[in-house]
Amino acid sequence: MRVTKEQILATAALCRLDLAANGEEAAGSLAGLAAQLDNVIRYMDILNNMDTDGVQPLYSPLQHPQPPRSDTAEKTRTAAEIIANAPEREGNFFVVPPVI
Amino acid sequence: MSAPLHSLTLIEAGDRMARGTVTPSALVDACFARIAQTEEKIHACITLCEQEARAAAAAMAGINPDPAKALWGIPISVKDVICTKGIRTTAASRMLEHFIPPYDAFVVRRLKEAGAIITAKTNMDEFAMGSSTEFSAFFKTANPWDTTRVPGGSSGGSAASVAAGQCFASLGTDTGGSIRLPAGLCGCVGIKPTYGRVSRYGAVAFGSSLDQIGPIARTVKDCAQVLSVIAGCDPKDATCCDVPLQDYVGATGRTGLEGLTLGLPVEYWREGLSAETERVCRAAVDTAVKLGATVKEVSLSGPAYSIACYYVLASAEASTNLARFDGMRYGLRAGGKDLSACYKASRSAGFGPEVKRRILLGTYALSSGYYDAYYEKAAKVRRRITEDFAAALEHCDALLSPVSPVTAWELGSMVEDPLALYKMDILTLGVSLAGLPAVSLPAGLGPDSGLPVGLQIIGRAFDEAGIIGIAAALENTLPKLGEPKGI
Structure with a gap:
């Protein structure tokens, strides 16, 4: 198996997902998840069948010029409007859990 | 007896309003x-905007349609991944279940400026990740042609709502086939514009080098009308190109295909197609020939490469x-004693299984x-795929293939096998990678x-008018x- 449970957990830590949060039930689904991702990653290996020697990677299909916009300030939304969706707020500040 | 209002085309509805025989309120x-008749069966909508829609229509009472407003009085639904000011926009995720955008997406602003009335925010796969609309965090959408089957995805709610007559058009998004697949499986017309043709400002981002917004409607001309409203340069989306617009509605006047060369990518017709899909699409090719087109076989990179390439790049x-x-700052917060624990708890509770798999x-x-x-390997393969399309389109005006290898499959039949589901996108992914x-x-x-x-009709970059005409x-x-038989 290419993708092990341990690798999945290490990857999950990188992207801040807690896959083992629900104890034993999660352990079973973790094995299933590892098998699913292993299946997908194995399929990705067909990329190696294409010869890409000397080929430059393509990260965007855009072939046309993208005009920059003028650097001018614009009044859009108020702080109150923006902060209205905050899960926790105090005045115009976002409240977050302790950082250190 | 005249057709019920809900089954008119968008153009017909506009014509009737222009003649004064029907009103926006009607x-x-x-x-x-x-919606009241069909929604219980198909579950196409996450949020209904009934109050707002009725108020907008009432405000148009007694006013003559404005000919400068291409969608004046037309009810349209919008995929719930596109921000609507004051109306919650969930991306079909628990993460954004209560998110109310403080602004309209560029395309929503354009719809409103053109006089459209937004009726609903439609269901989708969570964050547009899926091909069946079974990965919505809220409920699954069913296909109006057979409610035991999927509508396709990820814009499944949009396609189902159009097919069911809940609206006259809908906006979807397409990252790897999410407009084309549900349009195909629900019997609608869908247009995935060139990458850079339509601003994505205000669309919740999934794969930024792939995402495009486009219309789903019941006819080509209806789609063209909506595209003519939403296409154009927007300084707020740096990937939106300043390329002259074409006359999309005018392009629908084409009746013959004389002088056109249409390519059939052999790899897209070769394997995995169901017998009926191949038969119906071959018959459509025969029709193109009868209309005067020259048809020839062309070769592209195998579509299996597109699946591998797409799922690496889009997931990344x-x-x-x-x-x-x-x-x-917004979205679900699920507790946690410190910052790191809070990140983990919120993301673990807010994202569904397919989103977690892709992350x-x-x-x-x-x-x-x-x-x-x-x-990096996938990005190199992407260039090869893109070059193959460009080479084929040098000698052909457009390429034809089926949209999907099979017709709508049964709900639940693939949810435990992500790879099998990814393969349903096999014929749409290459186009997305090439931005066509x-x-x-x-x-x-x-x-x-x-x-x-x-049937998928693939064109040259920024030549939407060409494929609309075909x-x-x-x-x-x-x-x-x-009419759909399942509702």
Whole structure:
């Protein structure tokens, strides 16, 4: 198996997902998840069948010029409007859990 | 007896309003009556905007339609991944279940400026990740042609709402086929514009080098009308190109295909197609020949490469785009004693299983030791795929293929097998990787299943008018599907 449970957990830590949060039930689904991702990653290996020697990677299909916009300030939304969706707020500040 | 209002085309509804025989309120009433009739069976909508829609229609009472406003009084639904000011926009995720955008997406602003009335925010796969609309965090959408089957995805709610007559058009998004696939499976027309043709400002990002917004409607001309409203340069989307617009509605006047060369990518017709899909799409090709087109076989990179390439790149982009959902500024916060624990708890509670799979896959592909083998390799394969399309389109005016290998499959039949589901996108992914425009056009009903089969018409970059013209000519001649049989 290419993708092990341990690798999945290490990857999950990188992207801040807690896959083992629900104890034993999660352990079973973790094995299933590892098998699913292993299946997908194995399929990705067909990329190696294409010869890409000397080929430059393509990260965007855009072939046309993208005009920059003028650097001018614009009044859009108020702080109150923006902060209205905050899960926790105090005045115009976002409240977050302790950082250190 | 005249057709019920909900089954008119968008153009017909506009014409009737121009003649003064129908009002925006009557259209809105007809759509909400249809929603009341069908929604219990198909579950196409996450949020209904009934109050707002009725108020907008009432404000138009007694006013003559403004000919400068192409969608004046037309009820339209919008995929719930596109921000609507003051109306919650969930991306079908628990993460954004209560998110109310303080602004309209560029395309929503354009719709409103053109006089459209937004009726509903439609269901989708969570964050647009899926091909069946079964991965919505809220409920699954069913296909109006057979409610035991999927509508396709990820814009499944949009396609189902249009097919069911709940609205006259809908906006979807397409990252790897998410407009074309559901349009094809629900018997609608869908247009995935060229990457850079339509601003994505205000669309919740999934794969930023792939995402495009486009219309789904019941006819080619209806789609063209909506595209003419939403296309154009927007300084707020740096990837939106300043390329002259074409006359999309005018392009639908084409009746013949004389002088056009249409390519059939052999790899897209070779394997995995169901017998009925191949039969219906081959018949559509025969129709193109009868209309005067020259058809020739062309060769592209095998579509299996597109699947591998797409799922590496799109997942990698998704993993970075979705890093913004951390429970701090907006979206779900699920507790946790410190910042790191709060990130983890919020993301673990807010994202569903398919989104987590894609974030994991993308993070894996971008992580140290795997970046070159997967991400960079996939980006090189992407260039090869793009060059193959460009070479084929040098000698052909457009390419034709089926939209999907099979007609709508049974709900639940693939949810435990992500790879099998990813393969349903096999014929749409290459176009997305190359950033090209494509139309999904109903080609007929499969003789075995009685379900819609979609034909994909792929064009050159920024030549939407070319493929719209071809689609319109074919639409005139191909068999009409009739009303969906499942509702």
